[in-house]
Amino acid sequence: MLPDISNRINNLSKALETVIMPAIPTENSFAAEQAALMLGHLKMLDQQWDFAYLYEKGSFDNMLALAARLEQLALGGSESKAAAVQLGALLASLPEILPLTVNTVNDLTKSLGVAVDKLIVAAYKDGSAEFKAAMLNSILDYNHIQCTRERTWFKANNLDPDVRGLPSMDEMLNSKEFSYFSVSDAK
Amino acid sequence: MDTKIAEISNMLIEPRMVYILERKLRRSKFGPYKPKTTAEIEQSLKQLFEAEGMSEIAISGVKRMTGGASKEQFLFQLQHSGLDGPQGYVLRMDPLEGIVETCRLREAELLRALAGSFPVPEILTVDAEGDLLGSPGLITGFVSGVTKPTSLEGQSVSGIGSSYGHYAELIAPQFLNILVKLHSWQGWRNAALPNYVIPKGNTAEAALYQVNLWAQTWRQDCVEPVPMVTLTEQWLRENAPVCEEPCLVHCDYRVGNFMFEEPSGEITTILDWELAHFGDFHEDLAWILQKLFGTWNAQGQFLVCGLMEREKFISEYQRLSGREIKPDVLRYYEVLNAWKCAVMDLSSAIIAGQRANNHQDLLITWLGSAGAVFLDQIEMLLREELPNAA
Numbered sequence: 001m002l003p004d005i006s007n008r009i010n011n012l013s014k015a016l017e018t019v020i021m022p023a024i025p026t027e028n029s030f031a032a033e034q035a036a037l038m039l040g041h042l043k044m045l046d047q048q049w050d051f052a053y054l055y056e057k058g059s060f061d062n063m064l065a066l067a068a069r070l071e072q073l074a075l076g077g078s079e080s081k082a083a084a085v086q087l088g089a090l091l092a093s094l095p096e097i098l099p100l101t102v103n104t105v106n107d108l109t110k111s112l113g114v115a116v117d118k119l120i121v122a123a124y125k126d127g128s129a130e131f132k133a134a135m136l137n138s139i140l141d142y143n144h145i146q147c148t149r150e151r152t153w154f155k156a157n158n159l160d161p162d163v164r165g166l167p168s169m170d171e172m173l174n175s176k177e178f179s180y181f182s183v184s185d186a187k
Numbered sequence: 188m189d190t191k192i193a194e195i196s197n198m199l200i201e202p203r204m205v206y207i208l209e210r211k212l213r214r215s216k217f218g219p220y221k222p223k224t225t226a227e228i229e230q231s232l233k234q235l236f237e238a239e240g241m242s243e244i245a246i247s248g249v250k251r252m253t254g255g256a257s258k259e260q261f262l263f264q265l266q267h268s269g270l271d272g273p274q275g276y277v278l279r280m281d282p283l284e285g286i287v288e289t290c291r292l293r294e295a296e297l298l299r300a301l302a303g304s305f306p307v308p309e310i311l312t313v314d315a316e317g318d319l320l321g322s323p324g325l326i327t328g329f330v331s332g333v334t335k336p337t338s339l340e341g342q343s344v345s346g347i348g349s350s351y352g353h354y355a356e357l358i359a360p361q362f363l364n365i366l367v368k369l370h371s372w373q374g375w376r377n378a379a380l381p382n383y384v385i386p387k388g389n390t391a392e393a394a395l396y397q398v399n400l401w402a403q404t405w406r407q408d409c410v411e412p413v414p415m416v417t418l419t420e421q422w423l424r425e426n427a428p429v430c431e432e433p434c435l436v437h438c439d440y441r442v443g444n445f446m447f448e449e450p451s452g453e454i455t456t457i458l459d460w461e462l463a464h465f466g467d468f469h470e471d472l473a474w475i476l477q478k479l480f481g482t483w484n485a486q487g488q489f490l491v492c493g494l495m496e497r498e499k500f501i502s503e504y505q506r507l508s509g510r511e512i513k514p515d516v517l518r519y520y521e522v523l524n525a526w527k528c529a530v531m532d533l534s535s536a537i538i539a540g541q542r543a544n545n546h547q548d549l550l551i552t553w554l555g556s557a558g559a560v561f562l563d564q565i566e567m568l569l570r571e572e573l574p575n576a577a
Contacts, residue, residue: 029251029253030222030251030253033550037550109411110411116417120417121421124421136573142414143415144566146559147559147563147566150559150562154556154559157553159479159554159560160557160560161478161481161560
């Protein structure tokens with residue numbers, strides 16, 4: 001791929017920083033602010049683009065592991081049972097080989113998320129106390145891993161008040177510590 | 188919670204806010220939104236003031252204000268036959284959609300009711316439906332002052348993360364005093380606030396009104412499901428605390444939302460009343476205590492809103508107000524506020540940016556990327572609650 005994506009993003013940043021931003025009149029602070037935000041987005045995109053598929057696949061794997069765990073744990077009345085059956089059917093229908101683009105993998109994550117949501121709502125209507133407690137713990141564990149991934153992914157936005165404990169991008173993407181799939185398997 | 192109570196509690200949502208969310212859905216289809224030019228603003232203002240009965244109108248110096256992630260704001264000078272000379276005003280307008288959807292009419296009602304008792308901007312007029320301005324808008328008097336010290340570096344776009352330096356000592360007592368006074372304000376009993384609902388005292392309504400509003404926002408703007416958001420909604424419903432006496436809460440009382448004079452450090456105005464409603468005072472405290480709005484000082488101590496240590500803030504609030512802060516209720520509202528922020532970031536901000544329906548698409552998309560910070564905060568709070576969590 002020539003010119004490659006990094007090359008083009010960096011050229012965009014350079015043009016913005018060295019030509020366009022200095023040409024913005026000082027009284028047009030809105031344009032200056034927008035240009036600064038563009039530059040920030042471009043720099044973040046440059047750090048992210050090459051890992052986007054790996055990141056999205058990791059998010060899918062985590063949602064898949066959560067869905068499988070909740071389906072296994074589900075106990076309760078008719079609403080919980082029905083939601084668990086629906087989630088089970090969706091899990092059984094997933095493709096054996098994942099699609100190869102970020103958006104198509106994200107679509108699968110979303111469809112699993114919808115079914116997980118239904119099971120959560122059902123559990124609060126007629127789930128057994130044991131299921132609700134186990135579900136809560138599972139979602140907190142999943143959330144911890146998925147949030148750490150997401151906060152790492154967007155670390156460069158400077159909006160996170162506590163980035164000290166976050167892993168590097170490489171660790172987040174490759175270490176089993178940030179895979180709910182590995183963690184839930186171990187339990 | 189039994190089914191009947193659950194059904195009733197689901198209906199607790201302020202009618203004006205139901206209308207505002209429905210209106211947002213309709214307006215979102217008119218996009219993409221193009222930021223207004225100064226010429227367009229000048230023209231719409233003229234139309235509005237003519238309709239208000241003013242004559243010999245001259246509008247000048249229209250200037251867009253930067254920052255602000257929810258409303259489009261402009262400074263301008265107005266001259267008309269009833270004025271001795273030009274006066275400065277601020278126009279605050281709704282884009283087609285933004286990180287939060289609120290009501291200019293409610294904001295105007297409240298600012299009028301608070302005038303004279305609190306440092307708030309004076310209302311000139313409101314175009315609640317945007318019949319003349321093109322978008323719903325509110326015009327207030329210009330107030331002098333700054334939102335952050337002009338001499339300090341490292342400031343952010345929305346004011347979040349600002350540090351006050353030596354001004355902290357001057358501002359902190361005023362910041363607390365105004366908050367305490369707001370929570371004890373009884374002027375609402377005689378004020379015209381037809382678009383507000385006062386939750387019943389000694390019930391859980393104060394919390395449930397908020398849970399329902401933000402749950403409805405999430406359902407309307409949801410881009411993709413987030414298990415933690417759904418779980419938290421259920422938890423908030425099951426654990427809604429009783430509020431003995433609802434009071435006015437600002438709900439965005441924080442760094443960046445007040446102005447002060449330099450070098451005196453005197454607070455001149457409290458800004459951004461759009462999220463204000465009647466609820467539990469713990470809701471304001473929990474909002475103010477969020478890590479996102481604070482900073483760490485040179486000694487590594489966390490400062491609430493960059494102003495004072497958490498324990499000092501809590502003890503001083505209790506001393507000045509005579510109220511008792513209940514740790515479990517405070518924690519409930521910390522969860523609710525973090526959830527509300529997650530809803531704003533992960534649904535409203537993202538969808539507005541996707542549909543290019545905001546004047547600051549780049550900024551709201553940037554802010555949206557902080558959603559996980561709030562999910563992480565909820566998780567930490569629920570783990571502390573774990574024995575009672577489910």
